[in-house]
Amino acid sequence: MARHTKVDQDQDGEISFTMVKFSMKASxxxxxxxxxxxxxxxxxxxxxxxxxxxxxxxxxxxxxxxxxxxxxxxxxxxxxxxxxxxxxTEIVEERAPARKASTPRARPKVKNYTAIEDPGFGSTNPTLKDFAAQKGPSTDPKKLLVIAYWFKHHLKQPDVTNDAIYTAFRTIGWTVPNIAQIVRELRASRDQRLIKGSNPNSSEIGLLGENAVDEMGKAE
Structure with a gap:
């Protein structure tokens, strides 16, 4: 008689799958x-x-x-x-939004100054014109220091206003620069060539400014 063998259905088996994945780049x-x-x-x-x-x-x-x-x-x-x-495309637009067109900055306006009547520029020796010719300053800041020096030591008025400086530039015949900007730069410098005056809206030449003017006629 043939003998039948009972198969255990709970016996472990094995099965395998092969997954295929590929990518192509072409037209x-x-x-x-x-x-x-x-x-x-x-x-x-x-x-x-x-x-x-x-x-x-x-x-x-x-x-x-x-x-x-x-x-x-x-x-x-x-x-x-x-x-x-x-x-x-949507991600790029979110991360890099369109830049707004920048508005060009307006140039600072140069303040108009008022000329001083009869400031006494010709009442001293040397006069303002003669003193400026002797020193021969080559830059606008140096010209301003020459004017402040003359006001302090020859006109005996240490305080000088921007209107007085403007009048001096016109009297000497120099081209008038942005006086307010030059005054700010000279007063903000560490060497204090120009300092704040005792009167409102006035300036006074400092010690190093005076030394610079004393050397101008020799060096230039």
Whole structure:
């Protein structure tokens, strides 16, 4: 009598799956040829790929169904310029918002000054014009220091206003610069060539400013 062996249904078994994944970069025609070649190879092995699983995404990538997977994988297009990736465009716009056109800064207006009547420029020896000719300052800050020096030591008026400086520039015949800016720069410098005067809105030449004027006639 033949003997039948009882098989234990709880006995451990073994099963394996091979997952295939690939990506392709080519033109539309090249991708189609590659897909057809893969389909032919799978067909020879008895594995079929349904034709309706091939899809074209809106962003220019092709979807090809993989063996053993229910979801299609994307194969990138060869020419990235032909792809229109809407999501990537939106991210770029969020991270890099358009810059607003910058408004050009308006140039600071030069203040108009009032000339002083009869400031006494010709009442001393040397006069303001003669003293300026002796010193021969080459820059606008040096010219301003020469004027402040003459006011302090020859006209005996240490405090000098911007209007007085303006009148001095016009009397000597120098081109009038931005006096307020030069005064601010001289008073803000560490060497204090020009300091704040005792009267409101006035300035006075400092010690180092005086030394600079004393050397002008010798060096220049």
């Amino acid at each position: 539309d025609a090249g991708l189609q040829k590659g897909i057809d070649a893969i389909r032919s190879a799978f067909a020879q092995a008895g594995i079929g790929i349904p034709p309706e699983t091939r899809q074209i995404r809106a962003n220019g990538t092709k979807q090809v169904a993989m063996v053993g997977s229910s979801q299609p994988e994307a194969a990138e297009a060869e020419d990235p310029e032909e792809a229109t990736d809407v999501e990537a």
